[in-house]
Amino acid sequence: MTRSVYITGIGRGDGRQVVELGVMELLTRQVDRVGVFRPLMHGDGPDRLFELLRARYRLSQDPSTVYGIDYAEAAGLQAERGTDELVSLLVDRFHAVASRYEAVLVLGSDYHDTQLPAELALNSRLANEFGASLLPVVGGVGQDADSIAAEVRNAHRAFTSSGCDVLAMIANRVPPQAAKDAAQRLTGRLPVPVYVLPEEPSLSAPTVAQVVQALGADVLLGDDAGLARNVLGFVFGGAMLPAFLPALTPGCLVITPGDRADLIVGSLAAHSAGSPQIAGVLLTLDERPGPDIMALATRLAPGTPLIAVPGGSFPTAAELFGLEGKLTAATPRKAETALGLFELHVDTAELTDRLSVARSGRVTPMMFEHELIERARSDRRHVVLPEGTEERILRAAEVLLRRNVCDLTLLGDEQVIRRRAGELGVNLGLDATEHHGGAIARVVDPVTSPLRENFAELYAKLRAHKGMTVEMAHDVVADVSYFGTLMVQEGLADGMVSGAVHSTAATIRPAFEIIKTAPDASIVSSVFFMCLADRVLVYGDCAVNPDPDDRQLADIALKSAVTAERFGVRPRVAMLSYSTGTSGTGADVDKVRRATEIVRERRPDLLVEGPIQYDAAVDAQVAATKLPGSAVAGQATVLIFPDLNTGNNTYKAVQRSAGAIAVGPVLQGLRKPVNDLSRGALVQDIVNTVAITAIQAQGK
Known part of the structure; x- marks a missing residue:
């Protein structure tokens, strides 16, 4: 039977899209x-919201x-035929959807200009008629703990x-300020779990981009990343620059007449310096800066939006103050924030258990990625990223x-990292004073860090047999890769x-040296x-060892089986060759045969x-002919290649030709986890690899 979850509120302004997104995340992990x-x-x-989910x-x-009526x-x-007729119609349309899916997320009414009487009762009845479990969301904007x-x-x-x-x-x-007290007043007071999510201003x-759309503004400067920045406040420019600069706040949109070149340049210069990182600059009165100022603005803060409207500051402000952000397909960063908020304050394991959705026998790429994130978060670890100024690393962070x-x-020069993050509109929370239990980031510069001296002494001692001195090591450990590796070692x-x-x-x-x-x-x-589309396979070794001998190949197989099991893939190991069973001979086949015996x-x-x-x-069909009765043939999950040439070419061929997502390479056999990225790695690849590294660290 299809499992359905009906999410509803009791009024407007409850921000339930956060919950709807969070529950969809839980459902897609299971089926x-x-x-x-x-x-x-x-x-x-x-x-x-559906476009975002899709x-x-x-x-x-x-x-x-997706839609009923x-x-x-x-x-x-x-009004004409009664509530029963309306409910009957909606039940029929719901079951038409439910018949095609393993689980259904039902999005309740929004209480906004609906012209429907007794809307809460209608949501209740629909949930019952659909056979769906109900997850009500109560809005707490502006209320104290007792009221909530x-x-x-x-x-x-x-x-x-x-x-x-x-x-x-x-x-x-x-x-x-009311969240903790509200949770204390509700915990254990109802027969079901109660979760309290605090207001997140960035949501x-x-x-x-939404400001541009609402005001019909012209975009004079700014890239997609800049337009995706959240506007966390407004600062109106009227004072002279020395008095104006201290008024800037992180994430603010500066609103100033377009002829105030001093405020435009000053705001962008402050952003470029990372103190603070602004959302952008909005110019009023239909005044546009001259070409010299525009060229300077481009050099000062590339990507930072500079937008213009014909109206004055007052009518512009009146429109802006009523504008709220929305979760849409065009705001993926908001979706990440929403999921982070949901997962930080909701016991997702408990809620998943109460959802009672039987886990699918298939493992899709998305389900595998979800599992990585969930497992990494369950026992949070600390990972060092040496390439701290690289755009993809910052976005993944x-x-x-x-x-x-x-x-x-x-790792890297803090001012450079702050400036680069500001240019990209990336918020790493480096200036946050409170984190409410969430993940945190810090920046360390190997060149100026107090750890450099200690690391130099340690590295010199480790490499003394190679003639390394403390003076030489002092230069070596300033390299971000060595510094990061020493952080892990220590x-x-x-x-x-x-x-x-x-x-x-x-x-x-x-890593080899330290x-x-x-x-x-x-x-x-x-x-x-x-x-792959319906399963996850483990390929080894496709990145490190050019031509392992039989014992090394056996070691690769054994380590790969342990890695597979650690990440939820039941190991059935295939030792690959150009020959199956006893049908072929030769040095390469014999190596694989001996390695298989060692594994056994x-x-x-x-x-x-x-x-x-x-x-x-x-x-399975080929296996039935070549190796009938084998417990592995036709259903192998861990595939061990005889050499790097074969493995590397095969994984790339499958990745490109079959549309598979390749997560890795994941290194195994080190005392502590260090993992390598492909230089063509996408942001999601980096996220997955960091999550895998964190999970490996849990196992240590």
């Missing part, structure tokens, strides 16, 4: 096919099946008295922090990820997690087959 149904909709264009979770659902049509039908607790209790009473199966209660947008803040995946140390970080701009050798060599191999490993090797001797409990060809390893 492959999740549908969306909104019983009642406004007939004024596409549904922005983009983020790659939903294939036809948008025309327009509010105006529903009100007319209810009373509203939550009253809402719970109202829904349960209507016979609803209430999963949990959520109070959202609660003033931060209700409009982006610069923002995602990791927003999702509370791990604490981070970025327990100042739990793991390191590098390679976005550095070579594999530059990343791995310090961290060294684990006692049970003969060599350091690697695996890729190959995320060391791990008699492990399912392993070899030599075996790739098609016999993964295709």
